[in-house]
Amino acid sequence: MTDDLGVSHGTGTPALTAVADHQSKIAALLAPTPVVVKPLADCLGLALAADLTAPISLPPFDNSAMDGYAVRSVDLAGTTPEQPVLLPVHEDIPAGRVDVPPLQPGTAHRIMTGAQMPPGADAVIPVERTDGGTEQVRMFAAVQPGAHVRRAGEDVTAGATVLAAGTTLAPSQLGVAAAVGAAELPVHRPVRVLVLSTGSELVAPGTTLQPGQIYESNGLMLAAAVREAGGEATLLRFVPDDVEAFHAALAPHLADTDLLITSGGVSAGAYEVVKDALTGTGVEFTKVAMQPGMPQGCGRYRDGVAVVTLPGNPVSAMVSFEVFVRPALRAAAGHLATRRPVRQARLTEPLSAPAGKRQYRRGRFDPATGGVTLQGAPGSHLLAGLARANCLLEIPEDVTELATGSTVDVMLLE
Structure with missing residues (x-):
């Protein structure tokens, strides 16, 4: 017997978790961040916590x-x-x-x-x-x-709402706030994220690689993704595959952390330090019906710190961040716009996808033609294709083949 994801039951194989279910679990981990009042110059990228009403008209005079x-x-x-x-x-x-x-x-x-x-x-x-x-x-x-002649009130009338709560404060929003006389604004504090990249094989870029070593890229990439999403990121790198070292590395940071993101160490093999360290602490591990990014985990660590564990392959880690973490970060920080824009596009080539899993493929969307071209093969270690991509194609679980010219949903990354 199989479920609606095409996953076998009664054979000893656990059912895969649906993408939407794992999204909901991660979203529930993060409570709204506190509201703080900041000078306009410090509000770029933050979410407005209350409607801004204009005390004056714009222009204020003819x-x-x-x-x-x-x-x-x-x-x-x-x-x-x-x-x-x-x-x-x-x-x-x-x-x-x-x-x-x-x-x-x-x-x-x-x-x-x-x-x-x-x-x-x-x-x-x-x-x-x-x-x-x-x-x-x-x-x-x-x-x-x-x-x-520019008439008084032609742009904004006194008493009007010029910015709604939840608005992401970009330069033009800060400009209109200043124009109506606001010197500071109530905003949601960004989510404070600790990004931990584990693996004894990892070394810093710029050093000489020894046999069996690779350059660490996930931590830098995920910390940058956190900042791009409006969060505050602290990067903790080069934690070896040792449970005691793992706990010791985290301890000094927990008091100032809302969310811990790890990458790697969550698969089914030996030396999976994240899984070994967090099992039994309130973090649950699962396999999600998606490709790439099947091994996932989430829950709470010591002192109730929210935890999301991502796979170690770089494309898996980044796709998982986009699908699960980014929307939750932005929602907790008060942003109305939590998800990437989605467009429909036409495939410029055929593709195949695994049955029972939602596939995310890297693509290059051309808004002039409405076409999308695949960037690289599906492999979760192929990072160069992701670097060329400006979108992710989202292929539903029940689709295994798509012909050239087929319509697909693309999540815009730029």
């Missing part, structure tokens, strides 16, 4: 959209290059002047971009349509009422 002259449009009626109008210039109004005098009929005020419109003026004529005079100015075109 102002000039051009360098030119503030006028009464009626005074320029019928003006043409052949029949210019000559007006006396009574005032200069640079941006920032607060004592702006009214404009009298039959006169002009020279005005700069962003400067407050004088009472009585209803239009601005650009300097390019004049002779640029400072005491009197010759104007060569008529203007309509409201021409080149």
Whole structure:
């Protein structure tokens, strides 16, 4: 007998965990992070914790959209290059002047971009349509009422919500917050993540490899992924395959850690230090119905620290982070947008996938054509293909073959 994932039962082989079930378990591990108030300059990439309401309108006053002259449009009626109008210039109004005098009929005020419109003026004529005079100015075109005037409240009205809670604060969001006068914002503290990469075979890039050694890449990659997702990452590397060394390496960091991410040491072989060290501590290990990334684990370690254990092969580790960890990190840190954008794309070549497992293949999506091209073979150790990819193709568990031109879902990584 087989279940809906095509996994055998009654043969002694444990059923595989569905991807969605493992996602839910990891999401449940992380509680929302505390709300802190930070200066705007320190809020980049964080999630707004409460709606931001504008105390003022934007613009806060009628102002000039051009360098030119503030006028009464009626005074320029019928003006043409052949029949210019000559007006006396009574005032200069640079941006920032607060004592702006009214404009009298039959006169002009020279005005700069962003400067407050004088009472009585209803239009601005650009300097390019004049002779640029400072005491009197010759104007060569008529203007309509409201021409080149930015009206108060045209962008934002006082009392309006300019940013909703959960908004990720990128440069433009910080810009509008500053424009309405906010000096600081309530934001969710980032999730504090300890990334632990284990393996006695691992050495630092830049050193000379000895036989049997490989350069450590998972820790750096996963720590960067945490930061890109909006978290705070501490990287702990080169912990040997020894249970006591594992616990000793973690101990100094636990008080300041919300989530521990490990990579490697969770398969079925010998010397699986992560599994050996965490079994019986509140962390459960399972096999998820996916490729790559089948061996997984999650739970809680000492002092209730959330733990996610990822496979050791680099592509497996990174795909698992995208599928399981990134959405949970962003949700806990208050972001409304927790998942990568998903698009539909057409395959530029055929592919095959294992029955009963959700496959994630590296791809290059071309938004101009809507096509997606595979990057590298399915092997979980083939990192170069992932480095070339800008998306992951998500192939459902019940699909084993797809022809060229078939439509697939792609998770955009860029």
